[in-house]
Amino acid sequence: MSEPSGSPRHAERSKLVDRARKLDAGDELRAKREEFVLDDTVYLDGNSLGALPRAVPARVADVVAREWGELRIRSWTESGWWTAPERIGDRIAPLIGAAPGQVVVGDSTSVNIFKALVAAVRLVDDDTRDEILVDATTFPTDGYIAESAARMTGRRLVPVAPGELASALGPRTAAALVNHVDYRAGCLHDLPGLTAAVHDAGALAVWDLCHSAGALPVDVDAHGVDLAVGCTYKYLNGGPGSPAYLYVRAGHQERFDSPLPGWNSHADPFGMTAGYVPAAGAPRGRVGTPDILSMLALEAALDVWDGVRIEAVRAKSLALTDFFLECVEAYVPKGRAESVTPAAHPERGSQVSLRCADAAAVMERLIARGVVGDHRRPDILRFGFTPLYVSFADVERAGAVLGEVLSA
Template sequence: MTLGRADLEALDATDPLASFRDEFALPEGVLYLDGNSLGALPRATPARLARLVEEEWGRDLIRSWNTAGWIDLPRRVGEAIAPVVGAAPGQVIAADSTSVNLFKLAAAAVGMRPGRRVILSEPGNFPTDLYVLQGLAELLGDRVELVLAERHELADALDGDVALLLLTHVHYKTGRVHDLPGLTAAAHAAGALTLWDLSHSAGALEVELDAAGADFAVGCGYKYLNGGPGAPAWLYVAQRHQGQVRQPLAGWMGHAAPFAFEDRFRPADGMARQLCGTPGILGMAALEEGVRIVARADRARLREKSRRLGDLFLTLVAEQCGPDSFALACPADGAERGSQVSLSHPEGYAIVQALIARGVIGDFRAPDILRFGFAPLYLRYTDIWDAVAHLAAVMRDGDWQADRFRQRAAVT
């Protein structure tokens, strides 16, 4: 028995997260399956930014560092993110970019494991994770070596030379989920520390950093946290490590007394030492609005819905496009998959462009991956039906064969 649109309407009608959609300003005529690249705009954000710009900056000027609480935003936003990733208070702060935060924590971890020189990751990890480690290894010369092991060989590669295991929890391309608690325990058994990149997890998956005994984590603010383009990122340091962590980007905001203007760096207590320069207040305020929404949603429900959206998408693609239309480039089992599905097709680029022309926004990842993300806060089950109907039409009618869809843009 195949599914009908009415089945998905029924799911929407009983969706306990349905009301969250009203908190986002989604454009008419668009089916947005790319919230894993750039989250949608919260309705509250434009007014928050207008107030920040016109009143706090324009009218109150420098005083707003105190009176509008700008100076406290990195901590406040971090505390709002903490429960979203299963962290007790005092362990998360918003700062810089994911890349910069990876550098801070990878360097700190190496310092905490003298005599061990390996940072272990996997090939095909999100590029910036690997690049930042290469930059650190180049800077530190013989003191650090980046070793990449395939997923199934990671556990074996955790030997006595490994200082840090750095992985992205949900793979950006395949959506495959790592066993965060299991690999964390394995790393600890080998005497290594762990650094989890949760960019594709926070706000869509259930992550329990404290329960897993995680050491460090980072994540970006512009995907499921809806913080806007290039939003500040965040980082997590387990309470037990906070006294020992010396991250090398020792800017003035990480000082114990930034406004004492001392010559000598003294790291702040707790998470504040993870700060570096002056925080970008526009980005922090927008991120706070996005996080506020996510933090009110039940994580188990977010995860359950995200999985069902993905399962339904795959079922409907098989039913409506035919079982051989695409190769599966993600796990078929929703439990092993993040909040996205990936299909492969030699003409993937052109197909994604043809879908975009129809208002179905997914994205393409070289060489041949069509990636569709499911933001459980604002997607409806019927959106999945409608998106797959467009995909089936594109394949049936051959839309994608038009020249205008096959020409690659500089940035995709």
């Protein structure tokens, strides 16, 4: 639905279109967009699945045809397959503010949460600390895994809203599992403050970084995070089902006791001995044979981060989400959608979530018109903003189409 030329609404859109053009012209990251496979769709679902980096298809083709097809078993050594989990972990490390040797790639986010949480309780090694606190607003899998970890370690699971976590901590707390960014509303939780509070209570902090790594600074080393996990298929663009990663702070690695001691984490994996002796450092977080095809696709995808400052990513993320909220205010009829994402920058991740009564149907209409986000039942529209490839022109178009759909 177009507005007549000269109407107030047309004039307002002209201003926003012009602003988008100027913002794109001054964007430090604008050249990165060319490193992705994109079309004329406005893709705002990178918080679920990142776009395909252009370097990946050729790399995967080479892995399949040459490394697997020709070298075969020799590729474990000659192509570096065996060391991929730590090598790729070291490439992810700067994106979460970690020094080398503390991140290992492999398994799923769920499996790594289980490893991290059970290991955290074992690191505390105090039977009087019989509670595990978990973010009550967490992604469901985190809660399921935490409940199982609590049963396995003889602890009681205590769900707590992130805003109440500090006051819930006490002498019975062994560990706390918290999401850095709320997956529904996009709220950014206070990682430095909550980590310090957990430590003051004598417990360990485990963070889920799925919705923050690659979108904003995390600085796990600087803030004393004990263990952290994250996926790689969202803002890191590793592809569907790409392997997750596990961060274990260097000071904890010697005592890190994984509940899944597979042969890949053995100090002498090819010794095939009956007794388990854990490897030193990050490899201790490995379990079984690495999923090489998806792991090496991820490694190629990480090339898009060459030369990128995470501070620039955060600055653009905030500018994109600010501009989207401005477009929503300008284009969407009053009362049709309400932002549930914090307006304050320190409390916002890299997404905007809108409460809308008919969210599922609205998202279907948006996708049909080339604006791709997603929804969470019953009434949340989610829009993720990946700074490496989302433009301000994309944002303006998304806001305008949303306004037209909600005006129909």
